[in-house]
Amino acid sequence: MxxxxxxxxxxxxxxxxxxxxxxxxxxxxxxxxxxxxxxxxxxxxxxxxxxxxxLTSIQRRQSAMPEPQLELIPAFLDQATELFTLLREQVVWDERMKARKTASFGVAYNYSGITYPWTVMLPALEPVCERIAEEIGFLPNNCLLNYYADGTSTMGYHSDSTEELQAGTGVVIVSLGATRAISFRSRQDPQEKYSYELQNGDLLYMRNEIQDDWQHAIPRDADAGPRISLTFREIAD
Incomplete structure (x- = not known):
């Protein structure tokens, strides 16, 4: 597999x-x-x-559990650098989180204890939503942005909530800016970890089933520059 x-x-x-x-x-x-x-x-x-x-393998050893089943489209965005610059300069960032800045566009979304109200989808993100619909098969109605100012900006291990998602969809990540590793840790065996690089413009798709068996994180990286992670979802009515 x-x-x-x-x-x-x-x-x-x-x-x-x-x-x-x-x-x-x-x-x-x-x-x-x-x-x-x-x-x-x-x-x-x-x-x-x-x-x-x-690719960096943090932990690779014999295990009954296979690696997380992920889907990747490298260089999904042709103008990733331009989009990164536009978002970094024009988005009004929410600074309620200590580890990173956030923003949300589209339907209302509750993330990590913070409620983001409905906000019109940013025009620059609409073509990205349309491309996701073509390539992945669902049209996102929410985009949550996480801004990592440098390598000290992190995200701890967690599994994304799936209850609010439209059936048959998952979470699409589009990475902009500096290359950062995304680490996956088995919920069954926390010592089982795998790490994959996401470069500027890459898309990574996590189906809902991933969240049942794996947690993911963005670890600290002292050498990393600024990065914006776009996470796209189709929230059910």
Whole structure:
């Protein structure tokens, strides 16, 4: 079973073949499949025969539980840097959290004990919602933003609430700005952890089932620059 199912397009068949050839040379079966809009450097997202190429594995040991089942679209946004700059400069950030700043657009949402009222969806985010509908299969009606000013801005281990989500949907993360690792920790065995890099413009999709078995976090990174995480949801009426 794939640990990360990467959505790919047929026009990148040459890259697919190159990645598969590399996997065969190493002598293992590829776990991370060819990616949409990847370049050769994106081999960082492959895992072959238990060895992660370019991804950080915090903890890798024999376990009955497989890695979290995630879906990735690298470089999902072509103008990620421009969107990052616009949001950082124009959003009125909520500073009630000590670890990071937040903002919410769309329908009302209760997050980490803070209620965000309905706010019209930011025009710059509407095309992103439409792209998510095309690629993932649901149209978000809320976008929660987390602004990590530097590597000291963090998010502790937690599982996202799913009760308010439309059936059959999950949480889409679009990462803007500095590369940060997202760490997953097994709820069954807290010593079981996996960490994956999210680069500027990457999309990561967590289906609801992930929250039952895994918690996730953004650990401290002394070398990291500013980052904005966009989390998209379809909240049920």
């Amino acid at each position: 794939n640990r990360i199912r990467v959505l790919h397009r047929p026009e990148y068949r040459d890259v697919n073949a190159d990645c598969s050839a590399r996997a065969n040379r190493i002598g293992g079966n590829p776990v991370y499949h060819a990616e949409w809009k990847i370049k050769a450097v994106s081999l960082r997202r492959w895992s072959v025969a238990g060895t992660v190429i370019g």
